Amino acid sequence: MKTERGQAIPVLVICLILVVVWYLACIPMNAVVAEAKIAAAGGGFAATLTESWNHARPVIPAPHQIAADLWATVFTIAPWAKKSLLYHCWVTLSSTLVGFILGTLLGIGLAILIVHSKLLSKALMPWIIASQTIPILAIAPMIIVVLGAMGFTGLLPKALISTYLCFFPVTIGMVKGLMSPDVIHRDLMHTYNASAAETLWKLRLPASVPYLFTSLKIAIAIALTGAIVGELPTGAVAGIGARLLIGSYNGLTMMIWSALVAGSVMAASLVWLVGYAERKTLARMGVRA
Amino acid sequence: MKALRNLFAPALLGVAILVIWEAACRAIPIPQVLLPAPSVIGARIATEIPLLAYDFLKTVIQAVIPGWIIGCAAGLVVALLCDRFDFLKRGLLPLGNFFSVLPLVGVAPIMVMWFGTGVAPNIAVVVIMTFFPMLVNALAGLQASSHLERDLMRSYNASWMQALTSLRLPAAMPFIFNALKINSTLAMIGAIVAEFFGTRIAGMGFRMQTGFGSMSLDLVWAEIAVAAVVGSLFYALLVLAERAVTFWHPSYRV
């Protein structure tokens, strides 16, 4: 995430307001569950605050409770233990990355085909767009189960969901990028009698790099979402999605919130990493960002 | 006539896929419970029309559409506020960019916990998922007008409101429609996924889940087909509206 000058203070102020609103919201929202404890502690303002901000199973946990739970599940447990949040992050991350790489390759391949064949472009493009209007993410858990019953288990089925979601933005972005060179540049290659492959390699691909990175940032975020939803089917045991589901079924509020925060941190880090690679690559290619 | 010819190639491909699918289901003994043939799914759709229509009502009419409208409207209003108050923009733009990449479907269990068993948690999930794409896109759109055009407004001594309605909002329309289209897909996903967590007793997501439980895969696929058709129609309607509103954009000019 790029930060421009003059953003730091407004961002901090708004975050601060959000935290304050969050703490205030805890009081009425947790009132129902905390009622008995507040009464037991003798009622009053102080008791209301301590109980609604520290209830073990709150409707909405206070920020410091989430922080404490994150600390406990990340730093006090060995990362390979099943109770460690890092272990679940790794499960989700690995299938995200596999799906992201497969989806990117598929997307680039499709885009190259589409750019070079008018017939393929006409036949494929409407289906590629239509494929995204199907709420595939919503049926991801079923696909996992189907693939599981057919003998595909573990990381691959989840990764395929991510692949499916990833390829679309990459294809669309790359088609735009590969078509982006000016007519004069294409005419220049034509005067050299360059082959289609040479034009692709020396002109179209370099020209498409900025478009590729824009798509990759969308793709990596959506790949992670795909992996998480892919972990939702009943019986899933590991991953951020499984934590969400188990937490939801057992009313473990803190587990849900920690999983959500962990997923968010991963998403932001992955997008930042792609953005970092973008800046480095474009700088090397002499493109001014 | 040209439109018909443009439909021919993709239609042929679609039919080819269906034929191959059907043939594969007959030739290779794929268990019916895993991947039913298109003909089987078609037959199930024909017999289950009332049930499918009821689920469509529960999911699309009651959750997707209201959530999509509220989420998009809220995103647009906040974007306009950001446009008016620079401090808000500088604070909210980075946060909006941050939130728009998060796996927000994950809030579904929390919404179910907060809003109980009705349709409310499903709407809430859709609102949360559609809000940020609209905010980020609308803000980008409101800044899309050129320096020259803004100088022109300044030379007329136009008020913020006048510059907004005559310049920045029309210029933002392609971006706003982009968000509306992205959000149409997100809204379907949000509403269906939220049903996996909820305790609703009808709806497309609920039916898919129970269909799985009872191994009636043809019903699951029937729901998937309905979702696909609804999603595509939703999207197509938005594309038509977009063409009508942003006819002037270079990508549509005739």
Place this chain on the structure above:
Amino acid sequence: MAAAVIEARDLSLTFQTADSPVYALSKVNLTVNDGDFVSFIGPSGCGKTTLLRVIADLEQATSGSITVNGLSPHDARLARSYGYVFQAPGLFPWRTVEKNVGLPLEIMGIGDAAERVKRNLDLVNLGGFEKKFPWQLSGGMQQRVSIARALAFDPRLLLMDEPFGALDEIVRDKLNQQLLELWERTAKTVVFVTHSIPEAVFLSTKIVVMSPRPGRIIDVIETNLPRDRTLDFREAPEFLKLAHRVREGLKAGHSYED
């Protein structure tokens, strides 16, 4: 015969950049009278566009004084004293030609829009194109629409920033002729930025020659040419003499040495 429309005294404008300050305008003194057609000419970076933008209150001077119609540029802008024509047409693609010309009338709440739009479109010879969209017109026609838009609310002062810079020479010649006729008929005061010597000499009653680093005025030439001149006039000896003087002025400013 009349009070000064624009009066600049020791006007300076400095942009602060990361490395060093840029002296866009340095001690500029200028008087523009009612009914004048004044051209600013000079190479890029001489501050001619900046000076026009200061007059229009799109940029603020760092020192010195300037009045437009006896007001500060800010108050003059609030009083909607001038029409501004940019380097590009800057028409709104979602509005038809007539709606584009009517835009300032909507914003300023001026009535009889239909009549004004028609009159000004006729003035730039674009009657009959009301319902077209800008992107359906040629570049020259688009720029004429933008001139009609600047004239729509009938300002006394017309500020034009290289309005024909992006057009080919044949179209440019034609529009120069039309602009001259339009100026004749409407008796507006025009301030015109250009980097074409023939354009400046052909159009102007007063030519302001400028030079960069720092942006400053090095010569002001009163032309006193006959008002009803045509394009042929550009071969007349007086025309060539004036063009020569402008060229010498530009040379003296060492404007093209780098």
